[in-house]
Amino acid sequence: MSRSVRYSSSPLLASKTPVWRSKFIVAAIALGFAGLAARAAHIQIFGNEFFQRQGEVRFVRTLELPASRGRILDRNGLILASSIPAQSVWAIPEDVVISPQQLAELARLLDMPASVLDARLSNEDRTFVWLKRQVDETIAKQIVALNIKGLYQRKEYKRQYPDGEATAHVVGFANVENLGQEGMELTFDKELSGRPGSRRVIKDRLGRVIEDVREQEPPVDGKDLQLSIDSKVQFFAYQKLRETVLVHKAKAGSVVVLDAVTGEVLALANYPSYVPDKRRNLSGEQLRNRAVTDTFEPGSTMKPITVAMALEAGRVTPQTLIETGPGRFTMGGFTIRDTHDYGTLTVEGVIQKSSNVGALKIAQKLTPNEMWDTFTALGYGQKPQIQFPGAVTGRVRPWKTWRPVEQATMSYGYGLSASLFQMAHSYTAFAHDGRIIPLTMLKSTEPAVGVRVFSPENAHAVRRMLQMAAAPGGTGQLAQTVGYSVGGKSGTAHKQVGKGYASNKYRAWFTGMAPIDKPRIIVAVMIDEPSNGQYFGGLVAAPVFSETVQQTLRMMGLPPDLAVKPQIVTNPVEESF
Amino acid sequence: MTRVNLLLLVAVLLTALYLVRTQYESRRIFVELEKATSQGRKLELDNETLQAEKRSQATPLRVDRLAKDKLQMLPATAAITQYVPYREAAAAAPGKP
Numbered sequence: 001m002s003r004s005v006r007y008s009s010s011p012l013l014a015s016k017t018p019v020w021r022s023k024f025i026v027a028a029i030a031l032g033f034a035g036l037a038a039r040a041a042h043i044q045i046f047g048n049e050f051f052q053r054q055g056e057v058r059f060v061r062t063l064e065l066p067a068s069r070g071r072i073l074d075r076n077g078l079i080l081a082s083s084i085p086a087q088s089v090w091a092i093p094e095d096v097v098i099s100p101q102q103l104a105e106l107a108r109l110l111d112m113p114a115s116v117l118d119a120r121l122s123n124e125d126r127t128f129v130w131l132k133r134q135v136d137e138t139i140a141k142q143i144v145a146l147n148i149k150g151l152y153q154r155k156e157y158k159r160q161y162p163d164g165e166a167t168a169h170v171v172g173f174a175n176v177e178n179l180g181q182e183g184m185e186l187t188f189d190k191e192l193s194g195r196p197g198s199r200r201v202i203k204d205r206l207g208r209v210i211e212d213v214r215e216q217e218p219p220v221d222g223k224d225l226q227l228s229i230d231s232k233v234q235f236f237a238y239q240k241l242r243e244t245v246l247v248h249k250a251k252a253g254s255v256v257v258l259d260a261v262t263g264e265v266l267a268l269a270n271y272p273s274y275v276p277d278k279r280r281n282l283s284g285e286q287l288r289n290r291a292v293t294d295t296f297e298p299g300s301t302m303k304p305i306t307v308a309m310a311l312e313a314g315r316v317t318p319q320t321l322i323e324t325g326p327g328r329f330t331m332g333g334f335t336i337r338d339t340h341d342y343g344t345l346t347v348e349g350v351i352q353k354s355s356n357v358g359a360l361k362i363a364q365k366l367t368p369n370e371m372w373d374t375f376t377a378l379g380y381g382q383k384p385q386i387q388f389p390g391a392v393t394g395r396v397r398p399w400k401t402w403r404p405v406e407q408a409t410m411s412y413g414y415g416l417s418a419s420l421f422q423m424a425h426s427y428t429a430f431a432h433d434g435r436i437i438p439l440t441m442l443k444s445t446e447p448a449v450g451v452r453v454f455s456p457e458n459a460h461a462v463r464r465m466l467q468m469a470a471a472p473g474g475t476g477q478l479a480q481t482v483g484y485s486v487g488g489k490s491g492t493a494h495k496q497v498g499k500g501y502a503s504n505k506y507r508a509w510f511t512g513m514a515p516i517d518k519p520r521i522i523v524a525v526m527i528d529e530p531s532n533g534q535y536f537g538g539l540v541a542a543p544v545f546s547e548t549v550q551q552t553l554r555m556m557g558l559p560p561d562l563a564v565k566p567q568i569v570t571n572p573v574e575e576s577f
Numbered sequence: 578m579t580r581v582n583l584l585l586l587v588a589v590l591l592t593a594l595y596l597v598r599t600q601y602e603s604r605r606i607f608v609e610l611e612k613a614t615s616q617g618r619k620l621e622l623d624n625e626t627l628q629a630e631k632r633s634q635a636t637p638l639r640v641d642r643l644a645k646d647k648l649q650m651l652p653a654t655a656a657i658t659q660y661v662p663y664r665e666a667a668a669a670a671p672g673k674p
Contacts, residue, residue, distance in 0.1 A: 082628070162629065162636050164638065166638065210607055235637035236637070239638075550655070564655050566657070
């Protein structure tokens with residue numbers, strides 16, 4: 001052992017470096033590892049969320065899945081409003097490079113003056129400017145073809161209204177943000193809009209979606225809305241109304257067509273109207289849905305209601321004689337006049353001849369309370385239960401404040417106000433055998449259940465009077481139509497101007513139903529200020545009623561209930577051997 | 578022992594490569610699916626647009642105008658309509674169920 005070499009003491013092996021150095025290296029490496037471990041712990045445990053988020057920001061995207069707005073359909077499923085894709089053109093002014101020719105061409109395509117376009121594009125303070133929203137696809141493609149730097153397009157959806165001005169007041173319109181602004185678009189905005197969905201995805205460097213990060217939330221598309229409107233009836237009623245307003249140089253007009261069985265509104269049109277796709281420079285006159293938003297004194301169209309009240313209260317029968325001579329009646333300092341001295345009339349005759357004196361004498365048999373109750377039951381002075389923005393209540397003052405002369409004037413339609421829509425609604429009580437039925441703008445096939453106001457016999461008696469009023473000898477003869485029995489009441493009211501009545505401004509009405517024995521439809525027409533010589537409801541409004549009834553019943557496929565003298569001319573058929 | 582380890586190493590490498598490939602494949606197919614879905618959506622929109630277009634070509638106003646101006650037609654009334662009772666018509670056609 002002692003002779004053996006002691007390696008440890010070999011001078012070759014003897015370390016010249018001190019031991020602490022190796023220990024130091026080991027410690028340093030250990031420290032390095034500890035540092036790494038701490039960093040790993042920091043990244044993976046404590047700061048995990050932050051780093052996850054940072055990672056996501058770099059490749060995960062949330063895509064919005066737009067919900068499409070529901071369509072509006074008519075009762076036969078024809079489109080009244082639908083959304084179609086349209087491009088909105090925008091620009092970053094400071095990036096735009098455009099030659100004068102391109103500018104002129106772009107201005108032509110966008111249908112705006114080149115100077116306006118130039119002003120928008122040269123406003124370099126702004127980093128974003130819309131040039132035009134919702135441009136048609138074909139034009140958008142031509143704009144892309146111009147290849148202008150700094151000009152971009154964004155896909156949006158545009159509402160389209162194929163029936164244009166005929167259905168404008170019913171359907172209304174939605175704005176560029178697809179929010180309902182008028183009509184059904186506004187009333188049912190929530191149902192039509194739906195709810196947008198979203199999805200989280202991973203995109204690759206080319207912008208392609210390569211993976212869904214989590215379950216996507218699908219968009220809920222807006223529901224389609226099927227209205228009770230029949231677009232053909234609507235069109236026809238509008239055309240007829242328009243013609244009449246123009247021929248009689250009237251200010252405006254409205255027409256309402258109701259289904260007397262289901263309470264559906266088949267048509268509701270006003271003139272002047274507007275094209276919902278082109279809404280520049282619209283005036284309130286055009287926008288107003290007069291049939292529901294304007295109230296007027298209904299005039300003689302109220303008389304059947306007065307008579308029905310008296311029949312119901314048992315004060316008169318259809319054959320009770322009423323003295324209307326000498327054609328005027330003075331009470332409370334007012335003189336109420338008829339156009340002629342009709343002498344003694346039956347109650348039926350009062351309606352047929354439209355005698356104011358007769359109507360007020362019948363009303364005198366009633367108490368104000370009774371009259372007010374029936375007016376209210378028929379919806380006068382009440383907010384109509386209809387899904388229409390801005391539907392007005394009209395005015396019927398509380399019966400306790402009525403003076404006797406006011407009760408008298410109300411019997412023939414002055415001193416209270418109602419919209420054409422309310423007027424038509426109240427006539428459902430006659431058409432539906434004494435029950436007033438709720439009205440709806442949505443399609444329904446069930447017969448409506450109404451509230452009884454008059455007995456079926458009295459409703460029938462009033463229908464007979466309405467038929468007489470629209471027959472030879474009545475005030476509304478022009479309401480007659482080929483093949484179908486009609487009944488209705490005309491009305492001509494002086495327009496209220498300031499505190500009094502204008503002597504030369506009138507409003508012509510006609511409200512009626514057909515076929516009279518078993519009414520299927522109610523049509524109400526109002527023409528505002530006819531000023532081409534004729535102004536009586538029976539002359540101005542009744543023809544619109546007549547033609548609307550004819551076309552509507554035909555379109556409903558109802559066979560005529562009157563014998564028709566056929567005017568069919570056919571070529572004789574040659575017999576063959 | 579070493580052999581088993583080597584075998585496992587090879588297995589790990591192979592499955593790893595396969596995983597990468599599968600991932601790639603799945604993404605590629607996903608992109609295809611996306612493309613097809615968006616094409617489907619585009620076709621749906623085209624359909625919607627064409628429906629609207631068709632409807633605007635057949636509005637009552639346009640039909641009315643064309644019928645009156647080009648074809649000299651008149652609005653039909655009850656007076657120029659031949660009404661045929663449905664039941665009799667059915668009875669008059671024997672041999673049909």
